[in-house]
Amino acid sequence: MPVCQFFLQGRCRFGDRCWNEHPGARGVPGTRQPPPQQSGNNRRGWNATSQRYSSVIQPSSFSKSTPWGGSRDQDKSSFHAGASTNSGFGLSQNPFASPSSDEQKDEKKLLEGIVKDMEVWESSGQWMFSVYSPVKKKPNISGFTDISPEELRLEYHNFLTSNNLQSYLNSVQQLISQWKNRINELKNLNMSTKVALLSYVKDGVNHITPTFGFGSKQAGTFGSPAFPVNNSSSDNVQNFSFKTSSGFAAAPSGSASVFGSRPAFGAGPSSNISTTAPAFGFGKPEAASAALFSFKSPEASSFGSPGFSGFPASLAASPFGPPVAPAFGSHSSAAGFGSPGSHSQTTFPKPSNDMFGGNSMSTSFPVSNATITTDNVLFTPKDQLTEGELEQFQSKKFTLGKIPLKPPPMELLSI
Amino acid sequence: MSLFGSTSGFGTGGTSMFGSTTTDNHNPMKDIEVTSSPDDSIGCLSFSPPTLPGNFLIAGSWANDVRCWEVQDSGQTIPKAQQMHTGPVLDVCWSDDGSKVFTASCDKTAKMWDLNSNQAIQIAQHDAPVKTIHWIKAPNYSCVMTGSWDKTLKSLPHPPPCFQFWDTRSSNPMMVLPLPERCYCADVIYPMAVVATAERGLIVYQLENQPSEFRRIESPLKHQHRCVAIFKDKQNKPTGFALGSIEGRVAIHYINPPNPAKDNFTFKCHRSNGTNTSAPQDIYAVNGIAFHPVHGTLATVGSDGRFSFWDKDARTKLKTSEQLDQPIAACCFNHNGNIFAYASSYDWSKGHEFYNPQKKNYIFLRNAAEELKPRNKK
Numbered sequence: 001m002p003v004c005q006f007f008l009q010g011r012c013r014f015g016d017r018c019w020n021e022h023p024g025a026r027g028v029p030g031t032r033q034p035p036p037q038q039s040g041n042n043r044r045g046w047n048a049t050s051q052r053y054s055s056v057i058q059p060s061s062f063s064k065s066t067p068w069g070g071s072r073d074q075d076k077s078s079f080h081a082g083a084s085t086n087s088g089f090g091l092s093q094n095p096f097a098s099p100s101s102d103e104q105k106d107e108k109k110l111l112e113g114i115v116k117d118m119e120v121w122e123s124s125g126q127w128m129f130s131v132y133s134p135v136k137k138k139p140n141i142s143g144f145t146d147i148s149p150e151e152l153r154l155e156y157h158n159f160l161t162s163n164n165l166q167s168y169l170n171s172v173q174q175l176i177s178q179w180k181n182r183i184n185e186l187k188n189l190n191m192s193t194k195v196a197l198l199s200y201v202k203d204g205v206n207h208i209t210p211t212f213g214f215g216s217k218q219a220g221t222f223g224s225p226a227f228p229v230n231n232s233s234s235d236n237v238q239n240f241s242f243k244t245s246s247g248f249a250a251a252p253s254g255s256a257s258v259f260g261s262r263p264a265f266g267a268g269p270s271s272n273i274s275t276t277a278p279a280f281g282f283g284k285p286e287a288a289s290a291a292l293f294s295f296k297s298p299e300a301s302s303f304g305s306p307g308f309s310g311f312p313a314s315l316a317a318s319p320f321g322p323p324v325a326p327a328f329g330s331h332s333s334a335a336g337f338g339s340p341g342s343h344s345q346t347t348f349p350k351p352s353n354d355m356f357g358g359n360s361m362s363t364s365f366p367v368s369n370a371t372i373t374t375d376n377v378l379f380t381p382k383d384q385l386t387e388g389e390l391e392q393f394q395s396k397k398f399t400l401g402k403i404p405l406k407p408p409p410m411e412l413l414s415i
Numbered sequence: 416m417s418l419f420g421s422t423s424g425f426g427t428g429g430t431s432m433f434g435s436t437t438t439d440n441h442n443p444m445k446d447i448e449v450t451s452s453p454d455d456s457i458g459c460l461s462f463s464p465p466t467l468p469g470n471f472l473i474a475g476s477w478a479n480d481v482r483c484w485e486v487q488d489s490g491q492t493i494p495k496a497q498q499m500h501t502g503p504v505l506d507v508c509w510s511d512d513g514s515k516v517f518t519a520s521c522d523k524t525a526k527m528w529d530l531n532s533n534q535a536i537q538i539a540q541h542d543a544p545v546k547t548i549h550w551i552k553a554p555n556y557s558c559v560m561t562g563s564w565d566k567t568l569k570s571l572p573h574p575p576p577c578f579q580f581w582d583t584r585s586s587n588p589m590m591v592l593p594l595p596e597r598c599y600c601a602d603v604i605y606p607m608a609v610v611a612t613a614e615r616g617l618i619v620y621q622l623e624n625q626p627s628e629f630r631r632i633e634s635p636l637k638h639q640h641r642c643v644a645i646f647k648d649k650q651n652k653p654t655g656f657a658l659g660s661i662e663g664r665v666a667i668h669y670i671n672p673p674n675p676a677k678d679n680f681t682f683k684c685h686r687s688n689g690t691n692t693s694a695p696q697d698i699y700a701v702n703g704i705a706f707h708p709v710h711g712t713l714a715t716v717g718s719d720g721r722f723s724f725w726d727k728d729a730r731t732k733l734k735t736s737e738q739l740d741q742p743i744a745a746c747c748f749n750h751n752g753n754i755f756a757y758a759s760s761y762d763w764s765k766g767h768e769f770y771n772p773q774k775k776n777y778i779f780l781r782n783a784a785e786e787l788k789p790r791n792k793k
Contacts, residue, residue: 117637124686124698127661127764130639131614146613146639148599149700149763150458150505151564153477154521154544156767157503172766 443737457758467513475504562598659701685717755783
């Protein structure tokens, strides 16, 4: 879009409604009256003005307005493209401001954009169970799960026929509160959320570690009374969402590093629990993911119906109050999104399939020894570990087939 | 030929059975109601191809059935036949010669319905509900493409043997293409196919020789994908697609545009309080997009119970309907663009609380020859 000359002078009559580009739109003086006529622009021939088309701000469009291009490079531009409806370059009045301050403004724009989008999402009554991305080209923000209305409806019908409607209602309730929490989080951005969001968007990397450790804990949640326990802890976990730093009781950075070195196998604290991703019941687990998880549990036949495969499995097993839904919370979805994070170049979280597959597979894993209590959600006290498990934790690497199901003891974490 | 068992016959189609109230808003546009409409929400609509004389409409519904009507030029609709699945029917399509109808269902199967013999046989099996089904006719092959929530696209050879005991396990798909996520919607116009998946995935396939992935596209929309439709250029070649999301927005995307920044755009639709920016808008999902086969203009239907016609080249809105009392779940043009069919039934956009099994579901037919003429650029 061409840059609005009037806006640059601070006297655009159309304000928000203007069809031209308003760089650094927010807070700039300018009247906000509706345009009396749409004159002087190239949109003649509009029949109904009740709707307005807005162009997608594509990165390549920045090349058009070279006067503003100055110190900018395409990457930066594309970064905040579409962050808010009017942000072009995230410029302030001074086009030649140093890149660093502009970058801050970009970030600010992005965050503002996210906040605004969240507000709109909440107030508009639009479909809740959808993924979201602040910038059109970027991967999805974690914490939101994609459920189509048909999938939800199918679940309803399935539960109806099995006379288990209450479980469905509960899980939907859970999903809704999950979503509400996440929205509130994103609306009221505090420091850590901001940091996580920004790093996420910039690098396309999702720093949420809970992509790991599905295997163990998930096994714990399905079909065992340990599940409600997990739920309660997952409430805490929810708050963690992006706040990887604050999320883990002890040595957050430490745990991150632990994860770094030991991808996924049972070495996880709370993240595992919340990510008892029945969300990953979506779609059939792929056999290929067996490679990831050494448990080699039998194919998750417990996943009866498609879509919410997690639901019937766990809910049929025992009528938990808050059912599997916590998995849809920030972490679990984060897990799904984590993969795109780690593959910042690709658009689709392909590896997440593996995660999904792995998770669902391990659901049928018999959890006889998963005694997870609320107190020890993050770490197992040393005395609760068996010899073999202790050995595993102490060794440099996990041995396939011997990976402990419980989280490591606090003492063994190297921070 | 079986008639519809659960309805009370042909004659009652026109009027509401429960004694219409004066404020009954189920048909504010006064369009033609299809008789004997399905008993539960309609998931998909499809008109017969030009090879078949006359117009036949197929609708799949959440009552597990697929129904066929003949639509006469007078506007009269005659129920013709019905088939059942064991799960809700999510998508239907015709073969190019108009003799067969393919249906995709939540029972994880796809069936081929031979209209002449009124027999339906299973042709495909997935591990999860089959969400989309399309017929592909290429010079050197023809097949049925099914997309499912099990994250695969399968294309099945055609014609499968008929009048044979069909062992589903032996029907091998010609090709299985993995998807990054569950398939939510798809469209095919040879030689191009577009699939939109969960997690904002978008893949374009090229179908020459055999279906293969052509490009993965970053989604131009910020929210969940809901529906997609391919459009053609002046030379009748598919050149791009329109993608609708749950956020009341449609993106027009060209595959190889001369100027992507200018040519690709998104527009908002199916929202309330159009111009009033101070009050929060209600945003509705776009449930279906259909392009007029002759004019190239498009129609969108949404959860707000309205349909709108747009001209994407002039970037204008042509018309918005009055609001129906139920969401519009599906829409379809007939082969020459004279008839626009849209289905008024609950699409679950507000969850189970708003589901009323007693509410009647309608399919309306509208004369679309005039209203969808493109706006002339001045």
